[in-house]
Amino acid sequence: MPKPLAERMRPRSLLEVLGQEQLTGSDGLLHKLLSPPLPNIILHGPPGTGKTTIARLLARSTGSALHQLSAVLSGVADLKKVIRTLSQPTLGASGQPILFIDEIHRWNKAQQDALLPHLETGAMVLVGATTENPTYQLTAALRSRCQLLRLKSLEPAHIRAILERALKDPERGLGELDLEMEARAIEALSRWADGDARRALNLLEDLARSSAPGTLLTMESLGRLSARQDLRHDPRGDEHYDVLSAFIKSMRGSDPDAATYWLARMLTAGEPAEAIARRIVVFAAEDVGNADPRAITLAVSAAHGVQMLGMPEARILLAQATTYCASAPKSNASYAALESATRRVRETGALDVPLHLRNASNALARAQGHGKGYLYPHDFTGNIVAQEYLPAALSDEVYYRPAPHGAERVIAERLSYWKKRLG
DSSP: OOHHHHHTTTTSGGOOOSSHHHHHSSSSSHHHHHHOOOOOOOOOOSSSSSSSHHHHHHHHHHTEEEEETTTTTTTTHHHHHHHHHHHHHOTTOOSSOEEEEEEESSOHHHHHHTTTTHHHSSEEEEEEEEEEEEHHHHHHHHHHEEEEEEEOOOOOOHHHHHHHHHOOOOSSSSSGTTEEOOHHHHHHHHHHHHOOHHHHHHHHHHHHHOTTTOOEOOOHGGGGGGGOOOOOOOOOOOHHHHHHHHHHHHHHOOOOOOOOHHHHHHHTTTTTTHHHHHHHHIIIIIIIISTTTTHHHHHHHHOOOOOOOHTTTTTHHHHHHHHHHSSSSSOOOHHHHHHHHHHHHHOOOOOOOGGGGGGOOOOOHHTTTTTTTTOOGGSSSSOOOOOOOGGGGGGTOOOOOOOOHHHHHHHHHHHHHHHHHHO
């Protein structure tokens, strides 16, 4: 069987790698690392950005034998087999042997630690590839022995150049089919790829497979591929947290349009509606707070409604809650007050509760002075009375500082009035 188009079109030199010029350009970091000894490297970035390609090109550029493992399918036993072969000379190889481990974040701590002794002896050079943030997914010991190189998601212009190269290349690409692609269609396909060159080439190959030689590929030709527009969104990976972060920050920035866009991104990618609803409830309390107390009521109601209805109707509730919270006045005063008070608790420890605030539920407690001198606010005008409620050591501290806008402005005015009245 012929190799897939994405495999055939892999760049044959570092300079052919598009979108990673900060690493692969003539002045890029990788060119500076090619002189021996080659360091251990972790390549991390989104799918289809060139991690495997760069690993292979590093081996070719340094004349090194390349041994490849997939962390999804292999473990320590497979690593030991590879290590045994490293002592055997490889025909035509002059550089230090390279072990390439794809999806290296899939290995657990024990498996990652099994690499360390071999990296220490210099028996091999490790090149690992991962779509996840190595700071969270790889052990500190392994990270400290490697250079971390980040690959960026490809821009549509990069994807377009790759597609055009594949259409014209008669040796590795589709040049012999004499296919043409209208500008609108190639632009659309470049966007559908979502920064993933492999995905773009797979979609182009699917389209070419069902098209006669000499065909003009149009927007109509792409219609049947629309069902394959699965968005890149691993519910446990970095992409998930990046989109969720954009969603929260758009609401916090009072931009209902952007917030709705990121909501649509999550829903289209299959993010559970219940998970989104929980985040909106947290946002309503943390970022809207008392500036608009109705936000938390709406958010909680939407969360209950999501459980009652399920998809697809639940998305309407999420849209209402999202746009309301994004458009509401903002205040994190309640959250900030809790954080400030928590810091003081950690600094001062368990200070004594003032006697007049203690529970006087039995004779012994009352004999010890619990509750003595407590002033019941409802016995006084306006249901308020001057009285100390904090431990004596903290009597002058203020934690809750209402924002001067929204409903919290009224709260601020009320608190100010009470303080003046009570002296």
